[in-house]
Amino acid sequence: MNQFLIIFCLFILSGHSIRAADRSVSNLATKPLLMAGKRNLYQRVLTLPNAKLYPHQKLSKDDPIEIPPFSPYYVYQRVNDNAQQEWLQIGLGRKGDIVGWISSDKTLEWNHGLTLSFRKPASGKDRVLLFRDKESIKEIAETYDQQRYEQLYSAATKGKSIKDSPVAAIQPLKDIDIRKHFYLLPIHDYEEIYLKDSTARLLKVSSVSLEASKQKNSDTLKKGANTLSKANIVFVIDSTLSMGPYIQRTQEAVRKIYDSLNQQSLLGKVQFGLIAFRDNPKAAPQIDYLTRRYVSLKQGKNAASFMKSVESLKPALFSSxxxxxxxxxxxxxxxxxMDWDPDSARFIVLITDAGARGEDDPLASTGIDATGLNYAAQKKNTAIFVLHLLTDDPMADHELATRQYRQLSQYPNIGSLYYAVPTGDVHEFGQVLDSLAGQITRQITQSDHVQNTQLQVSKNPQLAGLQAKIEKLGHALGMRYLTNSDNEKAPDVFNAWLLDRTFQNPEKPAVDVRVLLTRDQLSDLYSVLKKVLEIAEQGMISPNTFLGELKSLAATITRDPNQLGGTTATTSGRGISLSELGFVREYIEGLPYTGEVMNLSLQDWQSWSVSQQTAFLQRLEEKIAYYQALHDHVDLWISLTGGAMDGDSVFPVPLDMLP
Structure with a gap:
């Protein structure tokens, strides 16, 4: 019987995606690969269970990093190694956020967000059969061979094996509510056919079932505790001639944090360390040293010992x-x-106004580049922030330095923890440093149930973006010490073909089509659709533009939800929508299903009565209300990494609830 059943279980995974990257920043691909025949759509993949990330496109001495299943990535390169194994260079975003290499057999093609869920079986004869190949199910469907179908169906339900049976599995008898027990059936290919007198689709899907992994501290996890309990923060400061004001301001920021912790009786929860660096003394002997540890984390447990240890830190008297x-x-x-505490979240804050010596620089002491160093940091569960001071020195190559430090500060599923301080402004530098250290400390106080103030989001867009990333980072690092994956079992993954209609009653759908969205993406969808509808109701856009906006939005959701907000004229800031650029058709070509609005033409709209148009607008308003309710229903959202619900948690939204 087991060979016929697909068993879907709620999965709570404790693996964490850690970013690595290709060896050279200068050689990174700037754009992902385009999908075949497309001008504006890029290749994407989902990772399978037990997928591993490597810094190079081959197995090497570097230990691989496990990636949570169903993590979406863009594909930047496809390369075959000497054994003709295909490797993919992957990245989180569409603008060069490379994370490393993965074997292609550990991925699923994910060129749209459509997935399926089984409907509850209404009788004993309408469970879905999954076939090993398209030809077998197509022949039965097109000839409407009820006898053959009944034979295969009966054998599958009884767990019997028929010689050369094309059936791979059958839908479970027990109803599996996808809202409570998440599973994934992503659609990879389709073909339209006739089933008796009705139009139907053959769908190629990947079936993945996962068993719940055992976890440490399950009671704690059920309460949603995923904040930090302790933190180590190490400042790595450029101590060359120009850095005097920034050294002083860093001391001031640390003093403020100590005062805050002392007031809340939490001294010792956050430890600070400090390392100063200059340059290779072989190039300029008068600069005295390459690196020097001024404050260990043990010394940085309290303000007095930190300040005493750092008293002797002065900027160099000579230029490098x-x-x-x-x-x-x-x-x-x-x-x-550094004497890191194994039970504390680890942060490095790099402060500099200069670029870095790369691995090919003869004066470089490490023989490593930004991506290799990022990989080393991720292996040690350490997040790197970079505060880059864009001073006005004519010798500075800030463009190259920015590329280096953005890559150095990448963190999995969060992005780059890089902040550029315009003109090296000491005041803004201080604000950012206070915010960064203060926000980490605030997360510590939350874990100790100390009453604290709400995070004040900065009006500075760059700082507000960094604050949002720090918030996510705190959750990610907090969960790292609460979970265990030693008992995780490898799941069953296979490809199969199925009919989207019930064989005995072709008028009846056998599956529901859904779009996998994160909570943040649903929030973006809510905001964009609400804004488009408000502008339309105010008469500020024509019906043609209104429909174009809706189609742009609908096409983006099903193809690439990460672009939400950037493909509609009312929200992109460019005044041009996907529709006006002529890309809507490209987005919907090859999709087995589309939402209501995609089939609506201007002629249809103009032919409708006022009541029909009003009903359509009311349906959109109902969908907006649904998005709000779904967003606020925290129990429905699934964390793919086993943590508490956050903006990256997912839910398969029914297609008919999308525009």
């Missing part, structure tokens, strides 16, 4: 050889020589 420093040496020193 050029306007690049060996900042990678400072970060590597922090990773390797």
């Amino acid at each position: 050889k050029d306007f690049v420093e060996d900042s990678y040496a400072g970060v590597l020193s922090a990773l390797n020589v």
Whole structure:
């Protein structure tokens, strides 16, 4: 019987995606690969269970990093190694956020967001059969061979094996509510056919079932505790000639944090360390040292010992050889020589106004580049922030330095923890440093149930973006110490073909079509659709533009929800929609299903009566209300990493509830 059943279970995974990348920042692909025959749609994949990420496109001495299943990535390169194994270079975003390489057999093609859920069986004869190949199910469907279908169906339900049976599995007899027990049936291919007198679709899906992994501290997890309990923060400061004001301001920021912790009786929960770096003394002997640890984390448990240890830190009296420093040496020193607490979340804050010496620089001491150093940090569960001071020195190559530091500060499923301080403004630098350290400390106080104030989101867009990432980062690092994946079992994954209509009653759907969205994407959808509808109701756009906006929005949801907000004229800031660019048709070509609005033409709209148009607008308003309710119903959202619900948690939204 087991060979015929697909068993879907709620899964709570404790693996965490960690980012690595290709070896050279300068050689990174700038755009993902396009889908075949498309001008504006890029290749994407979902990771399978037990997928591993490598820094290179081959197995190497570097330990791989496990990635949570169903993590979406863009594909930047496809390369075959000497064994003709295909490797994919993957990234989180569409603008060069490379994370590393993965074997293609550990991925699923994910060129749209459509997935299926089984309907509750109404009788004993309408469970869905999954076939091993398209030809077998197509022949039975097109000839409407009821006898053959009944034979295969009966054998599958009884768990009997028929010689050369094309059936791979059957829908479980017991109803599995996808809202309570999440499973995934992503659609990869389809073909329209006739089933008796009705139009039907053959769908190629991947079936993935996962068993719940056992976890430590399950009671704690059920309460949703995923905040930080302790933190180690190590400042890696450029101590060359120009850095005096920033060293002083860093001391001031640390003093403020100590005062805050002391007031809440939490001294010792956050420990600070400090490493200074300059440049290779071989190039400029007068600069004295390459790296030096001024404050260990043990010394940084309280303000007095930190300030006493850092008293002797002064900027160099002489300039280095050029306007690049060996900042990678400072970060590597922090990773390797600092006395990290194994039970604390780890943060490095790199502060510099200069670019870094790359691996090919003869004066570089590490022989490592940004991506290799990022990989080393992720292996040690350490997040790297970079505060890059864009001073006005004519010798500075800030463009190159920005690329280096954005790559160095990448963090899995969050993005780059990089902040560019315009003109090196000391005041703004101080604000960012206060916000960064203060926000981490605030998360510590939350875990200790200390009453604290609401996070004040900055009016500075760049700082507000960093604050949002820090909030996510706190959840991610907090969960790292609450879970265990030792007992996780490898799931069953296979491809199969099925009919989207009930064989005995072709008028009746056998499955529901859904779009997998994150909670943040649903929030974006709510905001965009609400704004488009408000503008339309105010008469500020023509019916043609209104329909174009809706079609742009609907096409984006099903193809690439990450672009929400950037493909409609009312929200993109460019005044041009996907429809006006002529890409809507490209987006919907190849999709087995589309929402209501995609089949609506201007002629249809104009031919409708006022009551019909009003009813359509009311349906859109009902969908907006549904998005709000779904967003607020926290129990429905599924964390793919086993943590508490956050903006990256997912829910398969029914297609008929989308525009």
